Amino acid sequence: MTLWVAVLAGCALAYLTKLAGHLVPAAKLEGRRMRRVTGLLPVALLTSLVVVQTFAASGGGLSVDARVFGLGAAVLALVLRAPFIVVVVVGAAVAAGLRALGWS
Amino acid sequence: MQPAAGEAGGAATGGLDARTRTAVLRQAWSVGIATGAYGISFGALGVASGLDVWQTCALSLLMFTGGSQFAFVGVIGAGGTGVAAIATATLLGVRNGLYGLQVSEFLHDRGWQRGVAAHLTIDESTAVGIAQPTVRASQVGFWQTGIAVFIFWNLFTLAGALLGNALGDPRRWGLDAAAAAAFVALLWPRLRSRDAAATAAAAVVLTVVVAPWAPAGIPVLVAALAAVAVGLLPPTPSPSPAPSPSFPPAEIDVARTTRRAFGSQRQSRGRATPMEPEERPNAEASADEEHPR
Numbered sequence: 144m145t146l147w148v149a150v151l152a153g154c155a156l157a158y159l160t161k162l163a164g165h166l167v168p169a170a171k172l173e174g175r176r177m178r179r180v181t182g183l184l185p186v187a188l189l190t191s192l193v194v195v196q197t198f199a200a201s202g203g204g205l206s207v208d209a210r211v212f213g214l215g216a217a218v219l220a221l222v223l224r225a226p227f228i229v230v231v232v233v234g235a236a237v238a239a240g241l242r243a244l245g246w247s
Numbered sequence: 248m249q250p251a252a253g254e255a256g257g258a259a260t261g262g263l264d265a266r267t268r269t270a271v272l273r274q275a276w277s278v279g280i281a282t283g284a285y286g287i288s289f290g291a292l293g294v295a296s297g298l299d300v301w302q303t304c305a306l307s308l309l310m311f312t313g314g315s316q317f318a319f320v321g322v323i324g325a326g327g328t329g330v331a332a333i334a335t336a337t338l339l340g341v342r343n344g345l346y347g348l349q350v351s352e353f354l355h356d357r358g359w360q361r362g363v364a365a366h367l368t369i370d371e372s373t374a375v376g377i378a379q380p381t382v383r384a385s386q387v388g389f390w391q392t393g394i395a396v397f398i399f400w401n402l403f404t405l406a407g408a409l410l411g412n413a414l415g416d417p418r419r420w421g422l423d424a425a426a427a428a429a430f431v432a433l434l435w436p437r438l439r440s441r442d443a444a445a446t447a448a449a450a451v452v453l454t455v456v457v458a459p460w461a462p463a464g465i466p467v468l469v470a471a472l473a474a475v476a477v478g479l480l481p482p483t484p485s486p487s488p489a490p491s492p493s494f495p496p497a498e499i500d501v502a503r504t505t506r507r508a509f510g511s512q513r514q515s516r517g518r519a520t521p522m523e524p525e526e527r528p529n530a531e532a533s534a535d536e537e538h539p540r
Contacts, residue, residue, distance in 0.1 A: 149329030150302050153319055154309035156337045161312075162365040164347020165354075180478030181341050183446045184471060185314060188339050189434035190450035191470030192321055195458065196427040199325050204459045213424025214431060221435045226281070231288045234428025239421030 213238035258390035262383045271384050275391035278371050283399020290407020292426050295417030296324030300408040307404035312369050314433050315340040327464025335467050346373040353385045367393025449473035
C-alpha cells in the first residue's frame, strides 16, 4: 500500500465516522457500557502512543534516550498549565538540547 | 425554546442578539486561533515522520481531527504499516461519531450542509456548540468554531510542514520527543476520572509487554483493549460528580482557552434555557473547573 492510499483511506474512514454520528438517530444511542468503552478509547490509545513515541527503539524493542527527558519536561509544562504549543516546544527543546550536548 | 432552528442553519449568525453574537464569535474564533496554532507542530511532525508536504496537508484538510492525525503520522514514523496507521487513527476518531450524535440534536442542517457539518465535527466545535445557552447560539458556535479551526489548522499545518522540511534531521531538533509531548498533552486533560487513570495504567502495561515482540503500530492497537477491559467493568465510584468519560468533551477547556487567547475576561454563560438539563452541569464543570487533581 502506498502512503498516499493509506492517507486517503484514513481520511475517508475519519469522515465516515463523523458522518455516521450525524445520520444515526439519537434514539439508537449505544448502551451505557459501550459508551464507556468508546469514551476511554482515546485514553488507552494516547497513553500507548506516548509510551511508543518515547521508548521505541529504531531497530525494534524499547530503549531509553533523550526523549524520556523531553517527555518529563513536557509533563512538567502541563503541570504548570502551559498551552499545547508550549508543551510541544519544551519537549522538543529539552531532547534537542541534550543531544546537542552529546547525550544520545 | 423553539427558535427558528431549521431556517437559519449553517454558519450565518442571524437570529442572535448583538451581545450574544459577539460573545459566541469571540469564543469561536479565539478557540480556532489557539487550536489552529498547534497545527504547526503537526505539520513539522508530519514531514519528520516521512510524509511529504502534500500528504501532511491532505491529512489536515481531509482527516481534520488532530488526535487521529498525530496518531497516523506517529505510527508511520515509528515504521508501522499503513493499515496500522489507519486503524489507530480510526479508533481515535470514534469519539467524533459520538460528537456527531450530540451536535446533530441542535444543528438541524440538511443536505450538503449536513455533510459539511459532519466534516467540522471535532473536539473544539462540539465543545463550543454544547456550551451555548440556546439552540441558535449552539448552531452558530459549532459552525464558527469549526470554520475557524479549519482555516487556521490548515494554514499552520502548511507552515509547519514547510518548516519541518527545511529543518533536516528531525532527531537533531527533538521532533521525535515533540511527538511524545504532543500525545501526552492530548492525553493530559482526559486523565481526570479514576476509570481513565486505570485505563492509562493498563495501556502502559500492555504496550510495554507487547512492544518488544510485535511490529510497529500493533502495540497501540493492543492497548485499545485496556479501554474495553475498564469500560466493561462495573463503574467505580468517582470522586468527582461528573464521571462520564470525556463526554461532553472534557479535553478542550473552552473557557480557559478563551481566557488564554483574550486575557482574563470570562464568557457569560446563560443558564435560563438549558438544552439538556442533565448534561449542562457536566459542560459547566468541564469548561470552568480548574484542574481538580
